[in-house]
Amino acid sequence: MKLTVIICTHNRFQLLASAIDSLNAAHKPDHCEINILVIANACTDETVSKLQQYRELQPEYNLLPLSFAEEPKAGKSYALNRAVNQVREGYLCFIDDDHRVDLNYFAAIAKAINNFPDTALFCGPIFPDWQGDEPDWIHDTSKYKIYPLPIPYFDLGQQPLRLTEKSHAPLPGGGWVVIHRDVFKRVGLFSEKLGPTGHNLVGSEDTDFFLRALRQGETFYYIPDIVQYHYVDKKRLRLNYLMANCFQRNRSFTLTCNPMRRAVPLYLWRQLFNHMIGTVFSLSLNRTRFYLMRCASTLGEIFGLLQTRKL
Missing domain, CATH: 3.90.550.10 (Spore Coat Polysaccharide Biosynthesis Protein SpsA; Chain A)
Incomplete structure (x- = not known):
């Protein structure tokens, strides 16, 4: 072998x-x-x-x-x-x-x-x-846990x-x-x-x-x-990396599954709006981080749909 x-x-x-x-x-x-x-x-x-x-x-x-x-x-x-x-x-x-x-x-x-x-x-x-020296929030399993x-x-x-x-x-x-x-x-x-x-x-x-x-x-x-x-x-635990990772991950995946430009469905715009509202009215750092990452993910999906991959 x-x-x-x-x-x-x-x-x-x-x-x-x-x-x-x-x-x-x-x-x-x-x-x-x-x-x-x-x-x-x-x-x-x-x-x-x-x-x-x-x-x-x-x-x-x-x-x-x-x-x-x-x-x-x-x-x-x-x-x-x-x-x-x-x-x-x-x-x-x-x-x-x-x-x-x-x-x-x-x-x-x-x-x-x-x-x-x-x-x-x-x-x-x-x-x-x-x-063992990473921040506690990275292991949070609550409603506002970060993903990915x-x-x-x-x-x-x-x-x-x-x-x-x-x-x-x-x-x-x-x-x-x-x-x-x-x-x-x-x-x-x-x-x-x-x-x-x-x-x-x-x-x-x-x-x-x-x-x-x-x-x-x-x-x-x-x-x-x-x-x-x-x-x-540890640089991956910074907010700018977390948001960039969410955006690029969803943009790339969406572009792979939908290589040709297409219209953005209305629910994605509603989703983005709701995440933005959640960010504005967050009362804790964990919730703010969560909603900012969700905004970045949704924007990544939107950009992926609007972009055309040359095959």
Whole structure:
């Protein structure tokens, strides 16, 4: 069984190093060939030189084999497609440079592949890597809890679950999926019209790909044991980030599902008005934060409907 871990990175070597450390710390199942492929996307920091140092130290310290390539064109989709084109066989295990994998990560992937031999796409849960120094409001579960969380959180329970286009379960992000190489031959690559450039919050290149795969009959399973953790960047807890994340997330998702310009339904304008009223008359910081995020989400959906994606 051949597994290639794909990491696309842009000027964040310290986080990347932590992600690679977690891969080396994870248990390695028998009869499983594991390699790491890093795509340095328009990097101008020390990423490339540090990756070269890793390669020089790899034999001495028995580290996982690592290869890397530079993708000069800024944009995650360009980096993802560069990675896909460099892998010829086996399964591609996508992680982001600000993730760490569970100790059982590789063993869980191998078990899933053996248990579901006709499945070509897998995902698992991802949890914020809380350190205990985050503000209390981030854990609020009341009526005015914030959503979506600024730190990715994806948990569909403790049982394997088949994901379909029409199921009520949400689709995962592209940073915690496992995909057989042959899927890309059948479905195509990631859309280079979508996805983040640098560290901006534009996305949905993953959702677009998963929807195309499902529509073409690919099987997609959620496996609860394929666990990753996401680094908690305190900058993501600031109000400006929370609002920008809500806006860009909804704009990108709406544009993916509705690629052609269309009229904004009246209920969205009413929704925006109600959220604005809620903001004006909020009597607490938690309520103000909640309504401002809802305003940003609704505006994102409106802009997504008004924008046309060039296909």
